[in-house]
Amino acid sequence: MICFSTSLLLAATCLLLSTGVSAEKATTCGAHVHRLSCDTGVISVQTAMYGRADAETCSGGKTPEEIANTQCSLQGAVDTLKARCDGKKVCEVSTSIFSTDPCSDTFKYLETTYTCVAATHLITCEHSMAHLQCGDGQVIFVHGADFGRHDRTTCAYKQPSAHLEDVNCSHPTSKVADRCNGKNNCTVRASSSVLGNSCDGTYKYLELAYTCQNPVAA
Numbered sequence: 001m002i003c004f005s006t007s008l009l010l011a012a013t014c015l016l017l018s019t020g021v022s023a024e025k026a027t028t029c030g031a032h033v034h035r036l037s038c039d040t041g042v043i044s045v046q047t048a049m050y051g052r053a054d055a056e057t058c059s060g061g062k063t064p065e066e067i068a069n070t071q072c073s074l075q076g077a078v079d080t081l082k083a084r085c086d087g088k089k090v091c092e093v094s095t096s097i098f099s100t101d102p103c104s105d106t107f108k109y110l111e112t113t114y115t116c117v118a119a120t121h122l123i124t125c126e127h128s129m130a131h132l133q134c135g136d137g138q139v140i141f142v143h144g145a146d147f148g149r150h151d152r153t154t155c156a157y158k159q160p161s162a163h164l165e166d167v168n169c170s171h172p173t174s175k176v177a178d179r180c181n182g183k184n185n186c187t188v189r190a191s192s193s194v195l196g197n198s199c200d201g202t203y204k205y206l207e208l209a210y211t212c213q214n215p216v217a218a
């Protein structure tokens with residue numbers, strides 16, 4: 001199981017997983033698009049395998065050569081998925097999100113498992129401040145943050161339509177987690193100067209999710 005890279009976060013994240021949430025599994029064949037979604041809470045990607053691990057999955061209509069290699073798996077696929085989907089309520093994935101091909105002669109698929117974690121889901125329009133706040137004695141843990149635009153209606157008030165057109169503007173950022181994790185409260189400006197520039201000419205918003213947890217003893 002992959003948790004998070006620092007020991008502080010490791011304990012906090014694994015704690016969440018042990019509370020009995022069941023994982024959803026999504027399999028995407030070839031270039032098909034699959035929607036990960038959470039009715040309640042937000043997505044937390046647990047595992048991701050891009051390649052081929054058996055001869056059955058996504059094998060319909062394929063030649064024996066295309067499914068012969070069952071030891072193909074892209075390194076770091078889970079990080080790509082986490083950056084893209086963690087903290088969102090809906091996330092579309094397909095094998096085209098990967099820029100590297102781990103085995104070009106093999107017909108590959110993407111197998112993702114994720115859980116829905118109860119979290120505060122926050123959307124902050126560009127140039128405004130995102131306020132993250134936990135109760136007394138608790139600390140923030142950010143599950144994902146993306147500064148971009150994914151539809152035409154969020155943060156659209158009084159914006160010219162040209163600023164709303166690019167709905168494929170995705171810019172996952174770890175800057176919110178870097179600033180806020182482990183703190184009781186935290187304020188971040190949703191701006192390109194803080195979060196990095198992307199999609200010039202688009203009016204963006206910061207979408208993030210966080211939970212409040214008991215601090216992990218050092």
Ligand SMILES: *[C@@H]1O[C@H](CO)[C@@H](O)[C@H](O)[C@H]1NC(C)=O
Pocket residue numbers: 165166167168
């Ligand atoms: C956004 O991406 C979706 C699928 O990834 C595609 O169908 C659509 O054409 C794209 N839209 C724009 C405006 O690029």
Ligand SMILES: *[C@@H]1O[C@H](CO)[C@@H](O)[C@H](O)[C@H]1NC(C)=O
Pocket residue numbers: 183184185
């Ligand atoms: C914000 O957190 C700091 C310590 O991290 C604390 O001193 C302060 O009281 C907190 N403010 C609020 C409004 O909770």
